[in-house]
Amino acid sequence: MTNHWRDIRHADLMLINGANPAEAHPVGFQWMMRAKIERGGKMIHTDPRFTRTSAVSDKHLRIRTGTDVAYFGGLINYVLQNNLEHKEYVRFATNASFVIKESYNFTDGMFNGFDEAKKVYDTTAWAYEIGPDGFAVQDIDHPRSVLNLMRAHYSRYTPEMVERITGIQRADFLEVAKLVGEMGRPDKVMTIIYAVGLTHHTTGVQLIRSGALLQLLLGNMGRPGGGMNAERGHANIQGNTDHAISWDILPGYLRIPAPGQKNIDDYIARSAAKKLHANSLNFFGANYRKFLVSLLKSWYGDAATAANDFAFAHLPKPASDASWLSIFDAALRGKMEGLMLSGMTATSIGPDSNQVLQALSNLKWLCVMDAYSTTSSEFWREPSIDPSKVQTEVILLPATHWIEKDGSFTNSGRWAQWKEAVLPPEGEARHDHWILAEVFDRVRALYKEQGGKYPEPVLQLVMPYKDVRRPELDEIAKEINGKDLITGQRLTGFALLKDDGTTTAGDWIYTGHYPESGNLTKRRDGIQDPAKNDPTGMGYYPNWAWSWPANRRVLYNRASADSLGRPWDPKRVGIQWDAVTGRWTGDVPDYPATADPAKPDSPLPFIMTGEGTGRLFSNGVADGPFPEHYEPIESPIDNPLHPKVSATPVAFKYDERAGRPNRFGTSADYPYVATSYRLTEHEHYVTQHVDQLVALQPEAFVEVPAELAKEKGIATGDRVRVSSKRGKLEVRAVVTARLGPLTIDGKKVYQIGIPIHWGFVGINTSQHWLANALTPFVGDASSRTPEFKAFLVNIEKM
Amino acid sequence: MSEVEVSRRQFLQIGAAGTGVLGGLSPLGFDLTQAITVKQKLRIEGATVSHSVCPYCAVGCALLAYTKKNADGKVELLQIEGDPDSPVNEGRLCPKGASALQLAVSRRRVPSPMYREPGAKEWKTVSWDFALDRLARNIKASRDRTFVTTDANGNLVNRCEGIAFAGGAAFSSEEGYLATKLMRSLGYVYLEQQARV
Ligand code: SF4
Numbered sequence: 004m005t006n007h008w009r010d011i012r013h014a015d016l017m018l019i020n021g022a023n024p025a026e027a028h029p030v031g032f033q034w035m036m037r038a039k040i041e042r043g044g045k046m047i048h049t050d051p052r053f054t055r056t057s058a059v060s061d062k063h064l065r066i067r068t069g070t071d072v073a074y075f076g077g078l079i080n081y082v083l084q085n086n087l088e089h090k091e092y093v094r095f096a097t098n099a100s101f102v103i104k105e106s107y108n109f110t111d112g113m114f115n116g117f118d119e120a121k122k123v124y125d126t127t128a129w130a131y132e133i134g135p136d137g138f139a140v141q142d143i144d145h146p147r148s149v150l151n152l153m154r155a156h157y158s159r160y161t162p163e164m165v166e167r168i169t170g171i172q173r174a175d176f177l178e179v180a181k182l183v184g185e186m187g188r189p190d191k192v193m194t195i196i197y198a199v200g201l202t203h204h205t206t207g208v209q210l211i212r213s214g215a216l217l218q219l220l221l222g223n224m225g226r227p228g229g230g231m232n233a234e235r236g237h238a239n240i241q242g243n244t245d246h247a248i249s250w251d252i253l254p255g256y257l258r259i260p261a262p263g264q265k266n267i268d269d270y271i272a273r274s275a276a277k278k279l280h281a282n283s284l285n286f287f288g289a290n291y292r293k294f295l296v297s298l299l300k301s302w303y304g305d306a307a308t309a310a311n312d313f314a315f316a317h318l319p320k321p322a323s324d325a326s327w328l329s330i331f332d333a334a335l336r337g338k339m340e341g342l343m344l345s346g347m348t349a350t351s352i353g354p355d356s357n358q359v360l361q362a363l364s365n366l367k368w369l370c371v372m373d374a375y376s377t378t379s380s381e382f383w384r385e386p387s388i389d390p391s392k393v394q395t396e397v398i399l400l401p402a403t404h405w406i407e408k409d410g411s412f413t414n415s416g417r418w419a420q421w422k423e424a425v426l427p428p429e430g431e432a433r434h435d436h437w438i439l440a441e442v443f444d445r446v447r448a449l450y451k452e453q454g455g456k457y458p459e460p461v462l463q464l465v466m467p468y469k470d471v472r473r474p475e476l477d478e479i480a481k482e483i484n485g486k487d488l489i490t491g492q493r494l495t496g497f498a499l500l501k502d503d504g505t506t507t508a509g510d511w512i513y514t515g516h517y518p519e520s521g522n523l524t525k526r527r528d529g530i531q532d533p534a535k536n537d538p539t540g541m542g543y544y545p546n547w548a549w550s551w552p553a554n555r556r557v558l559y560n561r562a563s564a565d566s567l568g569r570p571w572d573p574k575r576v577g578i579q580w581d582a583v584t585g586r587w588t589g590d591v592p593d594y595p596a597t598a599d600p601a602k603p604d605s606p607l608p609f610i611m612t613g614e615g616t617g618r619l620f621s622n623g624v625a626d627g628p629f630p631e632h633y634e635p636i637e638s639p640i641d642n643p644l645h646p647k648v649s650a651t652p653v654a655f656k657y658d659e660r661a662g663r664p665n666r667f668g669t670s671a672d673y674p675y676v677a678t679s680y681r682l683t684e685h686e687h688y689v690t691q692h693v694d695q696l697v698a699l700q701p702e703a704f705v706e707v708p709a710e711l712a713k714e715k716g717i718a719t720g721d722r723v724r725v726s727s728k729r730g731k732l733e734v735r736a737v738v739t740a741r742l743g744p745l746t747i748d749g750k751k752v753y754q755i756g757i758p759i760h761w762g763f764v765g766i767n768t769s770q771h772w773l774a775n776a777l778t779p780f781v782g783d784a785s786s787r788t789p790e791f792k793a794f795l796v797n798i799e800k801m
Numbered sequence: 802m803s804e805v806e807v808s809r810r811q812f813l814q815i816g817a818a819g820t821g822v823l824g825g826l827s828p829l830g831f832d833l834t835q836a837i838t839v840k841q842k843l844r845i846e847g848a849t850v851s852h853s854v855c856p857y858c859a860v861g862c863a864l865l866a867y868t869k870k871n872a873d874g875k876v877e878l879l880q881i882e883g884d885p886d887s888p889v890n891e892g893r894l895c896p897k898g899a900s901a902l903q904l905a906v907s908r909r910r911v912p913s914p915m916y917r918e919p920g921a922k923e924w925k926t927v928s929w930d931f932a933l934d935r936l937a938r939n940i941k942a943s944r945d946r947t948f949v950t951t952d953a954n955g956n957l958v959n960r961c962e963g964i965a966f967a968g969g970a971a972f973s974s975e976e977g978y979l980a981t982k983l984m985r986s987l988g989y990v991y992l993e994q995q996a997r998v
Contacts (some may be wrong), residue, residue, distance in 0.1 A: 007887050008861075009888050009889065023835060027858070028858055028859075028860050029895035029896075030860050030862050030883075030889075030890045030893050030894060030895050030898070031858075031860040031889075033890075033891075033893065047996070050991045069979060093957055138816075145954060151821075156808060168806075202997075208859065224957065232857075234859070234860075235858070236858055236859065236995070237857075237859060237970030237971065237995050238854065238855060238856050238857060238858065238859060238861070238970065238971060239813065239859070239970055239971065239972060239973065239974060239977070240859055240969075240970040240971070240974075240994065240995050240996055241859055242973075242974030242977060243969035243974065243977030243980075243994050244973055244994070244996050245974070246974055246977040246981055247977040247992075248966075248968070248969040248977050248980055248981055248992055248993065248994040249992060249993065249994065249996060250990055250992045250993060253981075253985070254978065254981060259990075262856060262952050262954065262956040262958050263954070263956050265956075267955070269969065302982055302985075302986065315960065316957055316959060317986070318959070318985065319958065319960035319961065319988045319989065319990050320956070320957075320958040320959065320960060320991075321960060322952065322958070322960075322962075322992035325965075325991045325992070325993075326993055326997055327967070327993045327997050327998050329991070330965040330967065330991045332906055333965075333991070336961065338947075338962065338963065339963055339964075339991070340943040340946065340947060340963040341939055341940065341943045341951065341963065341964040341965070342964070342965045342966075342967070343964070343965070343966045343968075344968050345966075345967075345968030345969060345971075345972070345980075346966050346968045346969070346970065346971035347967050347968035347970065347971075347994065347995060349967065352995070352998045353998055354998075360963060366944075367939070367943065368939045370936050372968070373911065374910055375907075375910065376911060380915075382921070383917065390920070390921065390922045391920050392918065392920075393847055393923065394919040394920060395917070395919065395965035396916075396917065396918060396919050396935075396939070397916070397917040398914070398915070398916055398917075398932050398935060398936055399911060399914065399915040399917075399924070400911075400914050400932055400936075401910065401911035401912065401913060401914065402911075403823070404856070404904065404905055405853070405854075405856040405971060405973070406853055406856070406866065406878070406901075406905045408973060408976075409973065410972075410973020410975045410976060411973060411974045411975065412854045412859075412861060412973065412974065413859075413861075413974055414859070414860060414861025414889065415856075415859040415861070416889075418861060418889070418975065420854050420861055420863065421852075422850075422852060422853040422854045422973075423851040423852050423853060423866075424880065424908075425851045425853055425866040425868060425905075425962070426876055426878055426905065427869065427876060429906075429910050430910065430911045430912055430913070431912065431914070431929070432910065432911070433929070434976070435972055435976050435980075436972075436973075436975070436976040436979050436980075438933070439976075439979060439980055439983055440979065440983070441939065442933055442936050442937050443983045443986075443987075445933060445935045445936075445937035446940050446941050446944075446987070448937075449937060449938065449939070449941045453941075455941060455944070455945045456944065456945045456948035456950070457948060457950055457959055457988070460986045460987075460988065461957075461986060461987060464982070464983070464986040476973055476975040476976065479975035479978060479979055480974075480975050481975075481977075483974075483975065483978050508852045510978060511977055512895060513974075527886060527887035529863075529884075529887050529888050530885075530886055530887070530888050530891060531885075531886045537888075542888065544888040547888050549889070613822065643963075644838075683895065683896060683897070684896055684897070685897075686857040686858065686897055689904070689971075690897065692904070692906070692907060692909045693900060693903045693904050693907075694903055694905075695896075695900040695903055696897065696900055699896065702912075707933040719984060763970070765908075779974060782997070786997060787997065788997040788998075789997065790996060791998075
């Protein structure tokens, strides 16, 4: 989230897309209800299903799954056609006036820079015109200004086109567009709320960017009650993304180095943003080296010196994407030997479960660390598998639960909250970090004894803990914070980090959370005393826990005020310039605290980007500088915008590339659109071990639209077989009006709903069907997030 | 942690949390306020209260966990409920958070390290020493077999291509950081958690 849960109550309008917070984030949903009840905020729910979120919304728009780019595109077009954008904000805080190079082109669904052989775009082909001063040329009236190119790009997204693609009827769309258009007024603010479902498409990144573009046009980024707010689905997915359990990053969103980068200079040149405007602070780009060097000093200590480029050679340089799908693709190709899983079950969670089971069978070894057995620890005896044929060695290690260890969880709003160890470890269970630390120590001992391939990083890694096999999370929290190596004192903020090897920081965005005064994530000054604990009255509660970065509660909050530092809406202040004290007041400013905005050279508002502004046009994505609607890989229609380039041309098709048989179906065999989702009573798969929750939601089912059920003679409670090109489920049907038919490009289209929670492990093992047996093994071009939410199936009564 | 002194204000909040519009586990469909209040009073009397956070979704609802040390020295978890001071949840919990006690204490936990040999039909119970030794040897062997120091273009890449690590959304942040630090030092490039799936 750019903002945070409690902040949502400041919104005048809430667009909720690809999410069902009333059921999936029920307690967070109270803040949307409070916006509605306390300030008369309007709620628009745009989703294939009518859910409990829709039930309390002012309007539910039934949308065909995977078409939100067209919906947002239609809204962007409406705003631009009717001159409803927040003009002052757009000029001040976006790159609308930047001029794009003449080579930019978009024709029939293709952007310039496409490499036919590799099926990728050269993203550097989408670039700004650079002036003699070395900065981007700016002229908002230029025919190739970002704003004018954007107008042209989106002019195709008329209400008629939106209806043909999404199924949202024109009148309904226009009713919502009118409400959205009002949000460009400075005294109005809108929030966009989404969950992982919006990312589960081959156009996932562009779905999210579409929302961000709309928010920038309306001047809603950086403002209380505004922003782009991702409701995250696991307790600490945010914290462990921040700490980079992800192939493409190092802690604090530093890029993983790439082959060919010989030293830190090369790495910085290719990874850090360049300053593109004279008044851009380019804070991230300008300080990238400090963050990387401080990380390398944390990891390699005295072995990281200026002379050896701070052990930059130790960092692995991946050949290509190494995310989820790539792991299992490598296993299918026989290239992956071992897999370690912790609190995550590959068999259930990934797309195309049958293919994943094959991948697991190809491994030499698998280690599962978990409190409960999982569909992965037990994969070798999945009902259709003969264990004697599975040659994978499997180790199952009993791990402790959240409640048996301390440490912090970072929530969707970036609030890091410390929790205490409440219970001792159950039985023989051990903490994950003890397991990992001890295994590492044993591997290190083996390298010492036997030698082996490139042992240096294994031998040199600094393990500064009292017991190297049993580190305390408090010790690790201090390491993450970092310190000054000369004074030995922990640092109070990332501004103090240096690139000369005299500071450490395990994750620069968390520097300052644990200064010498103590662990700030433990703070508990909450609503027991609002007058004292929430001095601005805006709900920041600065002394409840700690939020990254720098305890800032709303990201980009400089944009909540105009160029002179006056809040766009004095009733909802993010930060404002106080000329008397010469400081910014309010939230922790996302800006230099004493920079006078009246000075002509004062920094531009978005201090983290090279432009100094928010980006309406960006070459940071693999599939286009502007979002474009492409059909899901499996779709019932050809793309009405450009039928010859129907799906994205840059999705990586693993099976095709590896020479495996095609696993995508067509609407001739699989005529119905399907989407998958969670229920309130379950959290992915672990809750199959919780009695009360299994009692509340005991059995797998699919939701079938009433009209389709009538055609097929299916009644609620009947057993049905739902199949895709990849697999099948045989479960009960729930016939419902929650999923109605849509007319898509003149064709009647039904959508079937598939809750994801069941499998062959848990209290009720008769429910052994895996929902992801149906889903396709393909992902977004930039992020490779799988397309769980839009695919084709057939349904038959059994 | 501190001894519980349940004030009247807290009691009211506890009652409200149990049956709030959005929170509370009341599948029976009738108002349990009175019954819950009385029962909770007995359950948590003399207990120790600790602060925790819900293990399920990333709303990050703050929890109060009440424990008691029994005569045999075992710590018993009596009750989990929403923390009324939290600016995030204001004491409320959804059915998952409200039943978190059953995730915490369960007969279904994995009792000890288990080992399944290639082709075997059953698990074998093994010691921690055996399990961690096997795992360490597997990692070393796979790392040595699949480590690439220089790629086909002559670039120094120092990566291990044959082992993947996935998980972490249930880790404390500090555990996640340690996982990244250790796995990267082993040269892993395949690193993933639940952010994409
Ligand atoms: S109580 Fe419910 S809403 Fe709150 S964090 Fe837990 S799962 Fe999420």
